Every structure is written in C-alpha cells, then in structure tokens.
Amino acid sequence: MREFKPLPSQPAPQDTVGPIHWIKENFFSSIINSAATLIILALLVTVLPPLFDWLLFSANWSGTTQDACTKDGACWVFVIAWSKQFFYGSYPAEELWRINLCLIALIAVIASSQLLSKELRGKISIPAFLLLPFVSILILDGSWIGLEYVSTDYWGGFSLNVLLAAASIIIAFPLSFLWALGRRSDMPFIRSVSVILIEFFRGVPVLALFFMGSVMLPLFFPEGTNVDKLLRVWIVLTLFMAGYMAEVFRGGFQAVPKGQYEAADSLGLSYWQKTLLIILPQVIKISMPNILATFVMLFKNTTFLLIIGIFEVLSTTQTALTNSNWLGGHSTEGYLFVAIIFWICCYSMSRISASIERKLDTSHRN
Numbered sequence: 001m002r003e004f005k006p007l008p009s010q011p012a013p014q015d016t017v018g019p020i021h022w023i024k025e026n027f028f029s030s031i032i033n034s035a036a037t038l039i040i041l042a043l044l045v046t047v048l049p050p051l052f053d054w055l056l057f058s059a060n061w062s063g064t065t066q067d068a069c070t071k072d073g074a075c076w077v078f079v080i081a082w083s084k085q086f087f088y089g090s091y092p093a094e095e096l097w098r099i100n101l102c103l104i105a106l107i108a109v110i111a112s113s114q115l116l117s118k119e120l121r122g123k124i125s126i127p128a129f130l131l132l133p134f135v136s137i138l139i140l141d142g143s144w145i146g147l148e149y150v151s152t153d154y155w156g157g158f159s160l161n162v163l164l165a166a167a168s169i170i171i172a173f174p175l176s177f178l179w180a181l182g183r184r185s186d187m188p189f190i191r192s193v194s195v196i197l198i199e200f201f202r203g204v205p206v207l208a209l210f211f212m213g214s215v216m217l218p219l220f221f222p223e224g225t226n227v228d229k230l231l232r233v234w235i236v237l238t239l240f241m242a243g244y245m246a247e248v249f250r251g252g253f254q255a256v257p258k259g260q261y262e263a264a265d266s267l268g269l270s271y272w273q274k275t276l277l278i279i280l281p282q283v284i285k286i287s288m289p290n291i292l293a294t295f296v297m298l299f300k301n302t303t304f305l306l307i308i309g310i311f312e313v314l315s316t317t318q319t320a321l322t323n324s325n326w327l328g329g330h331s332t333e334g335y336l337f338v339a340i341i342f343w344i345c346c347y348s349m350s351r352i353s354a355s356i357e358r359k360l361d362t363s364h365r366n
Helices: 020-029 030-059 078-083 083-088 093-115 118-141 159-183 188-203 206-215 228-253 258-266 271-308 313-320 330-359
Strands: none
Touching: 020 030, 020 078, 030 093, 078 083, 078 330, 083 093, 083 159, 083 313, 093 159, 093 330, 159 188, 159 228, 159 271, 159 313, 188 228, 206 228, 206 271, 228 271, 258 271, 271 313, 271 330, 313 330
C-alpha cells in the first residue's frame, strides 16, 4: 500500500497577488479603465505641479503687510496677518483664553464620549454635553461670574461657527427626539403641534428663518425686552436643526422592528423605560449616518450668519478683503483657507460618526 505524502505548500502565483496585480485589477482591468487611468494621470501631471508650486513652494509665508508678498505664489501673509480675527473675531486679545477654554471643554466632552466606559458615559458625558452650551455662554459673557463683560458684538470668527453649531446641535438633539415622539403620539393635540413645528422649521429656508429671528422673534417677548441678536440666532438654529433631526429620528423609529416594542412591553417596562433603554439606542444606531449629515449641514449653515451682520469666519474674511491695506486681490487665499478649515472639521465629524457606528454595531456579520 502506498503511503500518502503531502506535497509542500506552494507560494501563490505572482500574477494573482502583490502590488502589481492590485494595480492591474484596479486601474488597467480593461481598455476603458486603462484609458481613463491614463487620462487622469495626464491631468494630474499637468495640474498638480503648478498648483503645489503656487500653494507652497513659491508662496509668501513671512511678513505682516501686503508689501511682503513679492513672489508669484499665494500670499499666505494675508491669512497669517488676519488669523486672530479669522479665529476669534473682535474678542479682546487679553480675554482669548476664555474662547480657548470653551473649545478645549468641547473637545474634552467629545473625547470623553469616546474614551469612557458605557456606565461613565451616561453619568458624565451626557450631563457635560447638556451643560456645555450654558457654561460656555457664562464664560464668554463673563458678567455673571465676575469676569470682564464682553458683549456679543465682539464675538466672531471661526470659534463662533464652532461654538454656535455645537450649542445648537446639543440642545436640538433632545428637543428633536421629543418632537419625533410627539409626531408618533396617539394624542391628537400633541401630534398636531409636533407636526406643525416640524413641517414649519423643515420647510422654511434657513435664511428666511434668520431674518424672522432678527425681525419677528422680538415681537414675541414682553415690551421693552431686549433679546440679544446672537441669542435669537441660536434659538433659530436650534429649532431649524430640531425640525430636520425629528424627521431623522422618525425614520429611525419606523426602522426598529415591531418585535422590539412588544418585547419591551412583555418585560413590563414603562413607556419612558421602553423608549429610552430599548428603542432610543437602536434608533441612534440606525440613524447615525443621517444624524451626521444633519450636523454637517447645520455647521455649514452657520456661514449664512453674514447675511444678518454677525461676523463669523466667512464675513470676517470678506471684511478683510475690503480693507484698504489689503486690496491686492487675496480672495483666493482667503476663501481657500475657509474651505480647508471647514473641510477638516466636517471630515473629523465624519470620522467620529464612523467610530460611534462601530461602537454601536451589534450585528454578527463577522
């Protein structure tokens, strides 16, 4: 009887593994793909070298005035010279630590939601998120806690975009959840009120809401009450965000299987226990991509504040471009700078959302 002798394992064929195979499969798998790859490569070779030369190698980096822009490249001196106004607006220079403190607190709260355990996250991160907008207002205003008073007329720049968007998102999140529950309620009055609020704030353009907040909202306050313009904008942004988020949550509620509701009822849980402990986590997991899209939309919509005369980063850039000392045509550098910092923030939000999705993923696909 012949004895079975296994042959030694052989390496994979060279034409099925390795970087050359990957390039072949992804870029030159057919005649059309090969032609598209070559055309794109030709475009990149034509466009990228002069672009990088203008952006970096021939750019002007040092100096404090327009006269320092002597090379043919971009004049980043303009951005550097106006960097304080771009980031902080007209906030007093000696009080900038307050804005930095609020931004650090925001980063710390976001990081805590990622790093803390599930039990601590519920006890620390969520209350910290809800308190952050109000604590930030107290710190930036200063008059309530014994610091120098800084009027909201001096708040501005990119920090205002970030803090205003964060404050609106944080307050709108629970509000939109309640509106979504109200829309699904069996009580006609609550359902009607929720539907009217959602459809109104979702259907009216944000620019019209800003004008209504500036002109009409003071009419709803008692006579003689002077409501700060920035506070009015915050209210409008929060309600606008809540309208969109409520629909996102409603879609999430409808996607949760009916058996989850029945299982929670069979355990004898109350309405709020069932909603908060069983349904809400699943709704957030299902709705996370749409929630992120709404966050990004709101963050970008903060640039519309320039229409009503609030100096966030975009309106500050436009003001800088009209300054008589910088009339050298630096709009490309200014708008490119604004686009880059907005892209960085939106991409960071996308990564955080992806991380949350992975944490909430309870599927068994792998």
